[in-house]
Amino acid sequence: MSRPPAERGETVRASIAAALRGPALSARELSELVRIAEREVADHLVHLEKSAKAQGERLVIEPARCKACGFTFEARVRHARPSRCPECKSERLGVPRFRIE
Numbered sequence: 001m002s003r004p005p006a007e008r009g010e011t012v013r014a015s016i017a018a019a020l021r022g023p024a025l026s027a028r029e030l031s032e033l034v035r036i037a038e039r040e041v042a043d044h045l046v047h048l049e050k051s052a053k054a055q056g057e058r059l060v061i062e063p064a065r066c067k068a069c070g071f072t073f074e075a076r077v078r079h080a081r082p083s084r085c086p087e088c089k090s091e092r093l094g095v096p097r098f099r100i101e
Contacts, residue, residue, distance in 0.1 A: 012036055013044050013051075017100060020048070024062050024097035027081065042079040045098060049079075052100050062097040066090055 010018075015034040019025060027045075031038040049059040063073045064082050068090035073082055079098075084091045 013048060016041070016044050017048055017051070020059070020098055020100040022099070024060070024099040026095040026097050027079075028095065030098070039080075045079040048100070057100050060099050060101050062099075064096045065094045067092040067094060 012034055016030055019030060019033050025033070027038050027041040030041050036044075045059065052059050061079070063076060065072045066085035066088065069085060069088040071085050071087045073096070076082065076096075079096070081095050082093055085093065
């Protein structure tokens with residue numbers, strides 16, 4: 001079941017940027033706030049990271065962490081959620097969270 005598109009007075013990316021200036025949010029939380037598919041959020045985050053840098057801000061990423069062994073995905077460059085832990089191969093992972101400072 002798909003949701004109807006949100007009525008917007010601003011762009012999707014501007015809506016995400018405004019939401020990220022508050023507490024850190026996951027891709028799922030962002031997708032619910034701006035009413036887009038979760039898989040689209042990662043693409044917008046790549047562009048927002050560049051825009052924030054140009055404005056003297058930065059996109060802070062709280063990395064995903066394996067719930068089984070505690071491995072932290074600190075060196076990960078991609079903004080999408082990882083699928084499994086490279087250490088223990090567990091799929092029980094926390095999600096990365098994002099905010100703009």
